[in-house]
Amino acid sequence: MIYPVKPALVATLLLSLATAPLIADEEMPEIPGELQSILETLPSEKLEYLMEEGEDFTGTWEKLFVRLRGKSAGEVEAFVDAMQYLESASKFNPETDMASIPLNTEAEDFNGWKLMNPKALATQREPGPIHLSYYASSRSGGVQTFAGAPLAIYPEDLIAGDVEVAIVGAPLDMGTYYRGQRFGPQAMRTGYYRGGNDMATMVNPSKVLSIVDYGDIAIDNMSTEISVHHVRERVAEIAATGAIPFIVGGDHSLEYPDIAGLADVHGKGSFGVVHFDSHFDAGKGQAHYITHGQPVYRAIKEGHVKAENFIQVGLRGPWPGDWGFEWMRNNGMRYHPMAEVEKKGWKEVMEDALREAREGTEKLFISFDVDVLDPAFVPGTGTPVPGGLTMREAIPIVRALCTESDLIGFEIVELDPLLDNTYRSALNANYIMHACLTGIAMRKTGITDGSYLSELSTEDQQPKAGKRGLKAGDTEEIDPDYGRSQP
Ligand SMILES: [Mn+2]
Numbered sequence: 001m002i003y004p005v006k007p008a009l010v011a012t013l014l015l016s017l018a019t020a021p022l023i024a025d026e027e028m029p030e031i032p033g034e035l036q037s038i039l040e041t042l043p044s045e046k047l048e049y050l051m052e053e054g055e056d057f058t059g060t061w062e063k064l065f066v067r068l069r070g071k072s073a074g075e076v077e078a079f080v081d082a083m084q085y086l087e088s089a090s091k092f093n094p095e096t097d098m099a100s101i102p103l104n105t106e107a108e109d110f111n112g113w114k115l116m117n118p119k120a121l122a123t124q125r126e127p128g129p130i131h132l133s134y135y136a137s138s139r140s141g142g143v144q145t146f147a148g149a150p151l152a153i154y155p156e157d158l159i160a161g162d163v164e165v166a167i168v169g170a171p172l173d174m175g176t177y178y179r180g181q182r183f184g185p186q187a188m189r190t191g192y193y194r195g196g197n198d199m200a201t202m203v204n205p206s207k208v209l210s211i212v213d214y215g216d217i218a219i220d221n222m223s224t225e226i227s228v229h230h231v232r233e234r235v236a237e238i239a240a241t242g243a244i245p246f247i248v249g250g251d252h253s254l255e256y257p258d259i260a261g262l263a264d265v266h267g268k269g270s271f272g273v274v275h276f277d278s279h280f281d282a283g284k285g286q287a288h289y290i291t292h293g294q295p296v297y298r299a300i301k302e303g304h305v306k307a308e309n310f311i312q313v314g315l316r317g318p319w320p321g322d323w324g325f326e327w328m329r330n331n332g333m334r335y336h337p338m339a340e341v342e343k344k345g346w347k348e349v350m351e352d353a354l355r356e357a358r359e360g361t362e363k364l365f366i367s368f369d370v371d372v373l374d375p376a377f378v379p380g381t382g383t384p385v386p387g388g389l390t391m392r393e394a395i396p397i398v399r400a401l402c403t404e405s406d407l408i409g410f411e412i413v414e415l416d417p418l419l420d421n422t423y424r425s426a427l428n429a430n431y432i433m434h435a436c437l438t439g440i441a442m443r444k445t446g447i448t449d450g451s452y453l454s455e456l457s458t459e460d461q462q463p464k465a466g467k468r469g470l471k472a473g474d475t476e477e478i479d480p481d482y483g484r485s486q487p
Pocket of ligand 1: 278
């Protein structure tokens with residue numbers, strides 16, 4: 001937190017001190033008479049400090065005056081000393097603090113966790129996606145995978161299979177305080193979902209697209225910093241084959257390496273981002289450069305994505321305060337908090353976001369934090385905020401974005417199955433991912449309008465269709481013995 005200095009205020013006060021009684025600045029309520037006479041006894045440097053920091057320290061001037069009411073001159077001075085102590089002790093001190101976290105570089109297995117398996121040690125086989133079931137249908141038996149997709153392990157598999165979407169787990173949860181997001185990938189693999197037809201559009205992404213489960217990216221859950229470096233390499237590895245990486249988190253720290261990895265392949269500033277989240281995640285100035293509250297700031301600060309191509313959707317709750325919105329405004333960022341939805345309605349906000357996503361750059365990355373959904377839909381997340389999107393609002397906008405944009409990456413993050421002992425959170429997270437897969441499949445089949453809905457599933461066309469069916473002999477015949485026949 002950076003406190004603004006108020007030189008004008010201090011000048012006013014110092015001036016007024018010289019011409020007692022103290023005249024209150026317009027921002028400052030009148031200083032109570034007894035307090036005025038005590039403040040006049042403070043050394044000028046301490047008075048100045050109190051008048052600069054006091055309001056921020058207690059929240060308001062009124063609260064400061066209440067805190068100081070009835071205190072002696074010595075007690076007021078001790079109060080200021082305590083404030084100054086806290087400020088200086090909060091800062092880095094090279095005498096007592098670690099400037100970096102040392103690593104044991106003598107460890108024999110230092111890099112073991114992220115080493116690629118050499119081909120000579122791997123099972124010999126033709127490159128390409130591997131179907132993991134005894135059964136002919138990918139929807140039967142076998143091993144649970146993302147979207148019921150076949151498995152791929154190496155970039156050669158992606159290339160050999162002309163893979164369009166590689167879904168990869170990133171079980172990182174060290175970037176958050178309320179952990180368990182490392183179980184997100186396994187919950188989504190087993191979360192009551194095997195892909196399939198999207199009824200709204202009658203498009204089946206599993207049939208239209210070549211999708212694979214690309215396993216999990218290795219994570220060092222003792223270090224977010226080390227982990228995100230490796231995630232960046234792996235995301236770039238997928239993108240370099242031409243496949244779209246779908247990253248299943250994991251906490252939202254991943255947004256930084258996901259964006260950076262895509263920028264490594266597609267170019268810095270070459271794509272836009274739509275960030276669905278109840279939090280803006282552009283925190284800065286903390287001791288750690290990467291946490292799940294800071295990936296947006298770091299991605300923009302390092303130049304991987306331009307702020308003017310960054311769109312925030314669904315913000316609500318206490319964070320950020322006015323400084324965060326001012327930062328977004330000053331950097332040209334677009335934002336659509338739930339307060340705007342309250343003001344204009346979801347339809348208008350959704351249309352604005354869709355239009356903005358197409359401005360500037362065709363290529364798009366979608367970051368979907370499941371906490372943008374209302375906790376009624378996703379109780380399984382570490383920082384839930386009430387008043388969020390419904391699934392009926394979220395599905396059409398994600399499907400439309402993925403239809404209308406040249407999508408180069410998608411992440412779904414912050415699912416914490418430990419906080420939800422039902423199927424709900426993983427199921428809804430999977431349906432969001434499926435909405436995007438559907439959009440990509442729609443685009444491939446030539447549908448360019450993101451709001452497209454199938455006539456077949458949205459209009460029964462009765463009684464005309466029934467009469468037509470009867471005439472054509474397509475109407476079901478009654479069979480009283482149906483279900484009784486023996487094999
Ligand atoms: Mn987030």
